[in-house]
Amino acid sequence: MAILCSGQGAQNPGMFDLVATCSEAEPVFAAASLILGQDPRDFVHRADAADLYSDRIGQILCCTAAMAAWEALGSAKPRSTVMAGYSVGEVAAWGCAGAIDVEPLLRLVQQRAVLMDNAAPADGRLVAIVGLRRATLESIVTRHAVSIAIIDDVDTFVIGGAGTDLDAACQDAAAAGARRVVRLRVAVPSHTPRLGSASAPFREALRATAPRLPASACRLLSGIDGTSVRDIEAGADKLARQISCTIDWAACLESCQACLAEAALELGPGTILSRGAAAWFPARNLRAVEDFRSIAGLRDWVQAATR
Secondary structure, eight states: OOEEEEOOOOOOOOTTTTGGOOOOGHHHHHOOOOHHHOOOOHHHHOHHHHHHHHHHHHHHHHHHHHHHHHHHHGGGOOOSSEESSSTHHHHHHHHHHHHOOOOHHHHHHHHHHHHHHHHOOTEEEHHHHHHHOOOHHHHHHTTTOOOOEEEEEEEEEEEEEEHHHHHHHHHHHEEEEHHHHHHHOSSSOOTTTGGHHHHHHHHHHHHTTTOOOTTTTTBBOOTTTTOOOOSSSHHHHHHHHHHOEEEEHHHHHHHHHHHHHOEEEEEESSSSSHHTTTEEEEEEEGEEEGGGOOHHHHHHHHHTTTT
């Protein structure tokens, strides 16, 4: 089974509701409470949109959601998995794969957010572009000194930049025939050279967590190229580089398929990754945690999909 760990953008007050009382997820919430200074299950219901979508809090919430959902599966966890994460979700995937323990991972995510915020321009942001081929978009971003941040599909991308340069690139993309140009709820131009100064210190922080290779039954994918992490140092290098380099999410989904994953579960928050993976998995074998109304239903589906 492919396990997909979501990035930022879908945080919401109900993001922990399904797993909030699950005993298996309690250690994740306890660790997140130490980092945030309050229980994330309470925080999301009290926070305003600015806090929910702030980079420093959003990254922690997203990784907490993924790891809590993973632990909530309990004995229903698939025996064989391929783990992939989108943006900060890749860090969560390292946690779900057992490469980094929960509390050190969440502290690492906190450091990651601070480093990225410090490196980012004040007016930086990300924008989704749908309906253009890569060659067309490459010429536009090059002309305006912005960058492709994420490759989602052959005609679906996220670009990152700042100020009037990004505005001009968006205008040109629309003029070139893009079906959608959508500003994302991320105020940092992640996965672009503008965050280049954050990668090296993050790599040092990552080293301090003493990451380890996952068990042989788990394949952990690198976001920048979709290849399996077979050497922990090389994998850690790529995890650090993805802060300031393009993520190839399409390659990650292709790798999931190449690994013969017959089903996929998005851990959340949100359902964007599972909806975007429809071309790679049959509808009956593709779900997000947020699709379920009970832990029992989630566990039953996972067991049926991997039988």
